[in-house]
Amino acid sequence: MEVIGKSVIRKEALDKVTGRAKYTHDHQTVPMLSGKMVISPYGHAKIVSIDTAEAGKVAGVRAILAGEHYYPLTGEAIRDRPPIAVDKVRYHGEPVALVVADTPVQAKAAADLIKVQYELLPVVNSPTQAFQKNAPLVHERLGEYKKESDSQPVPGTNIATHIKIRKGNLEKGWAEAATVVEASFSFAPSDHAAMETRCATAEILPDGNILIMTSSQAPFMVKRLIADYFGEDMGKVIVRTPLVGGAYGGKAPVQLEVLAYLGSKAVGGKPVKVLNTREEDILTSPCHIGLDATVKLGTDRSGKIKAAEIRYLWDGGAYSDKAIDITRSGATDCTGPYNIENVWCDSYCMYTNHPYAAPFRGFSHSELSFAIERTMDLLAKKLNIDPLELRYINAIKPGDTTPTRVLLNKSNVGNLQKCIEKVRGLIKWDEGPVKVVNDRFIRVKGVSCSWKTSTIDTDAPSGVILTFNRDGSINLMSGIVEIGTGTKTILAQILAERLQMDVDNIHVRMEVDTQTTPEHWKTVASRGTFMGGRAVLKAADDVINQLKEVAACVLRAPKEDLEIGGSRVFLRDDPSLGLHFKEIGYGYKYPNGNTVGAQIIGRGSYILRHLTPLDPETGEGRPGPEWTVAAYGVEVEFDKRDYTYRLVKAATVVDIGRVMNEKAARGQVMGAMSMGLAFAGRETFYFDELGRVLNPQLRTYRPLRYGENPEYLVGFVETPQIDGPYGARGVGEHGLMGMPGALGNALSVAAGVSLHHLPLIPELIWKAKEANK
Amino acid sequence: MKSHTITLTINGESHIVTVRSADTLLYIVRGRLGLTGAKPGCLNGDCGACTVNVDGWPMKSCLMLAVEAAGKEVTTIEGLKETPIQMAFVENFAFQCGYCTPGFIMNCHSLIEQHPDADDQTIKEWLESNICRCTGYIEIEKAVKSVLKRGAHLKAPME
Numbered sequence: 017m018e019v020i021g022k023s024v025i026r027k028e029a030l031d032k033v034t035g036r037a038k039y040t041h042d043h044q045t046v047p048m049l050s051g052k053m054v055i056s057p058y059g060h061a062k063i064v065s066i067d068t069a070e071a072g073k074v075a076g077v078r079a080i081l082a083g084e085h086y087y088p089l090t091g092e093a094i095r096d097r098p099p100i101a102v103d104k105v106r107y108h109g110e111p112v113a114l115v116v117a118d119t120p121v122q123a124k125a126a127a128d129l130i131k132v133q134y135e136l137l138p139v140v141n142s143p144t145q146a147f148q149k150n151a152p153l154v155h156e157r158l159g160e161y162k163k164e165s166d167s168q169p170v171p172g173t174n175i176a177t178h179i180k181i182r183k184g185n186l187e188k189g190w191a192e193a194a195t196v197v198e199a200s201f202s203f204a205p206s207d208h209a210a211m212e213t214r215c216a217t218a219e220i221l222p223d224g225n226i227l228i229m230t231s232s233q234a235p236f237m238v239k240r241l242i243a244d245y246f247g248e249d250m251g252k253v254i255v256r257t258p259l260v261g262g263a264y265g266g267k268a269p270v271q272l273e274v275l276a277y278l279g280s281k282a283v284g285g286k287p288v289k290v291l292n293t294r295e296e297d298i299l300t301s302p303c304h305i306g307l308d309a310t311v312k313l314g315t316d317r318s319g320k321i322k323a324a325e326i327r328y329l330w331d332g333g334a335y336s337d338k339a340i341d342i343t344r345s346g347a348t349d350c351t352g353p354y355n356i357e358n359v360w361c362d363s364y365c366m367y368t369n370h371p372y373a374a375p376f377r378g379f380s381h382s383e384l385s386f387a388i389e390r391t392m393d394l395l396a397k398k399l400n401i402d403p404l405e406l407r408y409i410n411a412i413k414p415g416d417t418t419p420t421r422v423l424l425n426k427s428n429v430g431n432l433q434k435c436i437e438k439v440r441g442l443i444k445w446d447e448g449p450v451k452v453v454n455d456r457f458i459r460v461k462g463v464s465c466s467w468k469t470s471t472i473d474t475d476a477p478s479g480v481i482l483t484f485n486r487d488g489s490i491n492l493m494s495g496i497v498e499i500g501t502g503t504k505t506i507l508a509q510i511l512a513e514r515l516q517m518d519v520d521n522i523h524v525r526m527e528v529d530t531q532t533t534p535e536h537w538k539t540v541a542s543r544g545t546f547m548g549g550r551a552v553l554k555a556a557d558d559v560i561n562q563l564k565e566v567a568a569c570v571l572r573a574p575k576e577d578l579e580i581g582g583s584r585v586f587l588r589d590d591p592s593l594g595l596h597f598k599e600i601g602y603g604y605k606y607p608n609g610n611t612v613g614a615q616i617i618g619r620g621s622y623i624l625r626h627l628t629p630l631d632p633e634t635g636e637g638r639p640g641p642e643w644t645v646a647a648y649g650v651e652v653e654f655d656k657r658d659y660t661y662r663l664v665k666a667a668t669v670v671d672i673g674r675v676m677n678e679k680a681a682r683g684q685v686m687g688a689m690s691m692g693l694a695f696a697g698r699e700t701f702y703f704d705e706l707g708r709v710l711n712p713q714l715r716t717y718r719p720l721r722y723g724e725n726p727e728y729l730v731g732f733v734e735t736p737q738i739d740g741p742y743g744a745r746g747v748g749e750h751g752l753m754g755m756p757g758a759l760g761n762a763l764s765v766a767a768g769v770s771l772h773h774l775p776l777i778p779e780l781i782w783k784a785k786e787a788n789k
Numbered sequence: 790m791k792s793h794t795i796t797l798t799i800n801g802e803s804h805i806v807t808v809r810s811a812d813t814l815l816y817i818v819r820g821r822l823g824l825t826g827a828k829p830g831c832l833n834g835d836c837g838a839c840t841v842n843v844d845g846w847p848m849k850s851c852l853m854l855a856v857e858a859a860g861k862e863v864t865t866i867e868g869l870k871e872t873p874i875q876m877a878f879v880e881n882f883a884f885q886c887g888y889c890t891p892g893f894i895m896n897c898h899s900l901i902e903q904h905p906d907a908d909d910q911t912i913k914e915w916l917e918s919n920i921c922r923c924t925g926y927i928e929i930e931k932a933v934k935s936v937l938k939r940g941a942h943l944k945a946p947m948e
C-alpha cells in the first residue's frame with residue numbers, strides 16, 4: 017500500500033463544501049451573552065476618564081468592564097499587557113472597556129455610549145524612532161514586569177529584548193572581503209487577514225470548570241495561561257477548538273479568550289462570546305510584524321561571502337507577546353541560507369505604539385529574507401556576477417555551521433543548490449532576466465532563496481491517541497488544530513502507511529478539546545507533520561504490538577512471525593491465516609464466549625530532542641531541529657510609463673524532504689506564495705502621526721483577489737530528513753518566505769532603481785525613481 | 790426598534806420569523822435559522838464569505854436586510870446537494886481552511902447557472918468579489934472551469 021505522497025482528499029472536505037463545517041462563531045448556545053469591546057482611537061494616550069453611565073442604562077446590558085490594576089498582566093515572554101488598558105493606551109485598537117449584554121445589538125449600542133476622555137501622548141511610530149535615546153517610552157515600568165528568563169528587556173528604553181549573534185571573527189572577515197555592500201530596508205506592520213475573524217467564548221460552571229471555545233492555533237496554551245493568569249486549576253480549564261478559518265500565525269497568541277473569561281466572570285459565569293469585527297481583527301488583535309533592517313555583506317574576489325553584520329529592529333508594537341520569539345528566530349537564521357563564517361547580528365524587539373505582533377507565516381523569515389535577498393542582489397551587481405550564481409556558490413551545505421553554530425549534516429538541512437538549479441529551469445533564468453515586450457512593457461525576473469528552522473520551546477510536546485472501533489476502523493486524536501493546512505489528513509496517511517491499511521478506515525477527530533485530546537504544543541511553525549507524525553508512528557507501533565499480542569495468542573504463533581496489512585494481522589509465510597482488525601480490535605472472542613485482549617488504545621508522544629536556548633552573549637545554541645531550504649523566482653510585466661506591473665509567474669522550489677500529499681503540498685506552497693506576493697506587493701498598515709491605522713478594512717487593506725494571482729510554478733526536492741516521518745520536512749510557510757525578496761529584486765531591475773521598502777506599490781517605485789534623479 | 794414578522798423562503802422551505810428592521814439576512818439565517826454555512830468576514834461587502842443566492846443571483850447576505858428577502862427564493866450552501874461545483878471544489882483542492890468556501894461555491898454556482906459558457910473575463914468579474922486567503926486561486930479556477938466545461942460538453946450534442 018502506498019498512501020504517502022498520494023493526494024488523499026482531506027478528511028473534512030465534504031463538511032467544508034456543504035456548509036456543515038463548524039467554526040467557533042458557528043457554535044451558538046442559548047443563552048449566549050455578547051461581549052463588545054470599546055477600543056482606543058489613538059496610538060498613545062492617557063485615559064483621563066471613562067463614563068459608562070449612559071451605556072449602563074441600555075436594556076440587556078449585564079456588565080461593563082474597564083481596565084483594573086488587579087487584573088493580571090498578560091503576555092508570553094514578558095507579562096506586559098493588561099487585558100483591558102489601564103491608565104493609558106499604547107496602540108490604536110487596544111481594548112479600553114468591555115460591555116457584556118444579552119445580544120450583539122445591545123452590546124454594540126451600549127459600547128457606543130461609553131465616553132472615554134484621552135490625553136494624547138507622544139507617539140513612537142517606528143522601531144527606528146523607538147531605538148533613539150530620547151524616544152518616548154512605551155512602557156515606563158519595563159523593569160518591573162514578570163518575564164521568562166531568556167527575555168532581555170532593557171528598562172528605561174523601548175528595547176523588549178536584544179538577541180546577539182557573535183560567530184567567528186568579524187575583523188578577519190572584513191579583512192578578507194574585497195567587495196562590501198551595506199543597505200537598509202524597512203516596512204511597516206501589516207495583517208494576516210484570515211477570513212475568519214478571531215472569536216472566543218467562555219463559561220464558568222458552578223463546579224469551577226471553565227469552558228472556553230476559541231479560534232486558536234494554541235488551545236493548550238490558552239489552558240495553561242488562563243490557569244496561570246487567574247490561579248485556576250489547569251485541569252478545570254477546558255478549551256475546545258473546532259475548525260479554524262485561516263490562521264497563518266495570527267491565532268497563536270492568547271487574547272480574546274482572556275476577555276471572554278473576564279466577561280463571563282462578571283456575569284456570574286454565564287457564557288459570553290467575544291467576536292472580532294473585521295476592523296477589530298485588524299486593529300485590536302495582533303498583527304504581522306514590521307522591520308527596519310541594516311545589512312552589510314562582504315565577499316572575496318570569487319564572490320564567497322566572508323562577513324555579515326546585521327541589525328534588525330523589529331516592530332514588536334505596544335506589547336512584546338510573541339515578538340520576542342520572532343526577534344530570536346530572526347537572529348537564529350539572520351544571514352539567510354548562506355554559509356558565512358563571520359557573523360555579527362543584533363536583533364532587537366522594539367516597543368512602538370503600533371498594534372502588537374503575532375507570528376506570521378514564516379516567523380521572521382519572510383521579513384529578514386527581503387533585507388538579505390535584496391542585499392544579495394546589490395552584491396551580485398557590484399561583483400558583476402549572476403545573482404543566482406552568487407546564491408549558488410554561497411549556498412549553505414552539510415558541513416557548514418549556522419549563525420548559532422549548529423553543525424549541519426545531510427539530514428538536518430535540505431539541498432539548496434538543487435533547489436536553485438531546479439528554479440533556474442522552472443523560470444527559464446538562462447533566457448535572461450529582462451525581456452522587452454514593446455517600448456512600454458518589459459518582463460523581468462527576480463530570484464531569491466530562504467531557509468528556516470522552527471524555533472519552538474525546547475520541551476514542546478505532541479501526542480496522539482488511537483482507539484479502535486468494533487468494525488476494525490481506527491479513530492485518530494491529535495491536538496493539532498485543523499487551520500487549513502490539512503495536517504490531520506496527513507497524520508491519517510502516515511498511520512495508514514504504517515499499518516498498511518486503507519486511509520478511509522481511519523477517522524480523524526477534527527475538533528481539539530484539551531480535556532480529551534493529547535496535547536500538541538501549538539499548531540505553528542510547520543511542525544505539525546513532523547511532531548504529530550512522529551507521535552502517530554509511535555502510537556501505530558503501540559497498536560501493532562497490541563494487535564500482534566492478541567493475534568499471537570489466537571493464532572498460536574510467535575509475534576515475530578506476524579505481519580500487518582489490509583486491516584489484518586496474518587502469518588508472514590501464510591497470509592491466508594490471520595485475523596481482521598474487527599476480530600481483535602476489541603479483544604478476540606472465542607466461540608465459547610471467552611475473550612482475550614480488550615479494546616486496543618494506542619498512544620504516542622514526541623518531544624523534539626537536543627534543543628537548547630541561545631547563549632545570551634554569543635547566540636550559540638540549537639534552537640530548532642532542521643532547516644528547510646527553498647529557492648524562488650518571480651516574473652513581472654512592468655509598465656515603464658506608470659510603474660504599474662502585473663504578476664506573471666511565481667516559482668518556488670522547496671526541499672520538502674518527502675512529499676506526503678502531492679496536491680495538499682502544492683496547495684500550501686501556492687497559497688503561501690499568494691500571501692507572500694500580497695505582503696510584498698501591496699499589504700501594509702498606513703499610520704498617521706497619531707499612530708492610527710488608516711486602512712483597517714478589506715477594501716483599503718487588500719489581499720490578492722481572483723485573477724490577480726500569477727501562474728504558479730512549484731517544484732520539490734526530496735532530501736529526506738532522517739528523523740522526520742517518512743523523511744518529511746515542514747512546508748507550510750516556505751512558499752511565502754522568498755516572495756518579497758524575489759519581487760523586490762525583479763522590480764528593482766525593471767525600474768532601474770534599488771527598492772528598499774515594502775509594499776512594492778507603483779507610488780513607492782515612483783518615489784525611489786524621483787529620489788534617484 | 791420596529792420589528793416585522795415575515796416569511797422567508799430558504800432552501801425551498803418557508804420560515805416565519807420576527808426580525809428587526811436593521812437585521813441583515815446573514816444575521817437571521819445564521820442566528821435564527823441555524824444555517825451557519827454563510828460566514829461573516831467583514832459585514833460590509835468586501836469579502837464575499839456571506840454570499841447566498843437570491844432568486845438565482847449571488848447576494849452578499851451581509852448587505853441585504855432580512856425584510857428585503859421576504860418573498861424571494863433564498864438558497865444557502867446548505868441548500869446545495871452534491872452539485873458538480875461542490876464536488877469540483879473537493880477534487881481540485883479548491884479550499885484549505887474552508888471559511889471562504891460556502892461563499893465561493895454559492896457565487897460559482899450562480900455563475901454557472903447564469904453564464905454556463907462564461908469566458909475568463911466573466912469568471913474573473915464574478916469571482917473577484919470574494920476573498921480566499923488560503924489558496925492561490927488557481928485551484929478555484931480549475932474547479933469552476935471543470936464544471937463550466939462539463940456543462941459545455943453536455944450541451945454540445947444538442948447543438
Ligand code: FES
Nearest residue numbers: 830832834837851
Ligand atoms: S461578510 Fe458579507 S461580504 Fe464580507
Ligand code: FES
Nearest residue numbers: 885887921922923
Ligand atoms: S480556504 Fe481559507 S480563506 Fe479560502
